[in-house]
Amino acid sequence: MTAGAERPSHFERPGKRVALPLFMPVYQSRSPTFRLTDWQSDPPIEACIVNAFFLYKQREIRRALLESGSLHDHIGFRGIVATDSGAFQGFTRRLYLRNRDIVRFQDQIGSDVLAPLDLVTPPGNGFTEAEKKLVATHKRIVEALAIAERSVVAGVQQGGRFLDLRQRSVDELARVGVEYLAIGSLVPFFNRNHDMGFVASVLTGARKTIGADVPIHVYGAGDPCELPFLYGLGADIFDSSSYAHYAKGGFYMTPYGALHDAGRLIAGEYRCRCPVCTVAEKVQDVFADEERLARHNLWTICTTVDALRALEDECALDAMLARILEVHEAWFPHSDLSKTWAESQSAPG
DSSP: OOSTTOSOSEEEETTEEEESSEEEEBOOTTOGGGOGGGGGSSSOOOEEEEEHHHHHTSHHHHHHHHHHOOHHHHHTOOSEEEEEOSHHHHHHSOOOOOHHHHHHHHHHTTOSEEOOOOOOOOTTOOHHHHHHHHHHHHHHHHHHHHHOSSSEEOEEEOOTTOHHHHHHHHHHHHHTTOSSEEEOSOGGGTTTTOOOHHHHHHHHHHHHHHOSSSOEEETTOOOTTTHHHHHHTTOOEEEEOHHHHHHHTTOBOOTTOOBSSSHHHHTTSOOOOSHHHHHOSSHHHHHTOHHHHHHHHHHHHHHHHHHHHHOOSHHHHHHHHHHHHHHHHHHOTTOSHHHHHHHHHHSOO
């Protein structure tokens, strides 16, 4: 693998130490799928991510959080809690929010990892727009580093579809000494058809520049079929609400790709041992129940990450990826995963 063993093995915050890789489910208090009491099962959830913008914009919640200073108490979770600034919401509408205000709020309520109000840069942005967003995002990161007293600041890489801008972003983040690197606006480049070409260049470059001690978080990554490849390229931390979104669309996650019908499961090509599937009379019952499907999906993601943690060496990771590619290609012959992964591994540098 490109990343090899030169990467952090743990992520630490005061009183907390979790092994890497790590998956952070998105926490939403109003959805039954996201009940924290259901997250204490096997495998346990050790971290989550919360949208701080949604908390900030509700005056009563904001006041209560600032008075208590404890986001962990508010959501009833003692593990690692990261926060999102609302940057994605800012991509679709004007937030009327200043970077320093949302950064200070995240820090005051005790977020373990806070996010600056970075500027999302989709693939369609041209060079000039992408560069402007990179410059603005970097200024906001520097501002956040000067404000934060309790939280680690996520240094967010932007740059859109331009590798030279992506590299410039990481170079600048390394110079200012970020202790946590987040890769922003990357998921749209590979989530359509598992295309690993661009993501491989971005992640290998980022890992080489940032060094072995800084964790790399890919914002929005949450497909269990893709996570082992992202990990092989140097990423350590992932977050997503994919398990719920996939369930809403009727998709059943497996380590080899998401299925939209139970045919392969009925044929015995894959058997899930999660608490949902083992008690279901028929696998069709899981497909028919969005909440149960979401719980299955979350379990699948977490057990995939656990399997990555258990790998003993690079050869074991190679074997795991080879098995995923074998099954994935048989199930999804039109996917780009096998082709683009092979190309990424044969590319120079």
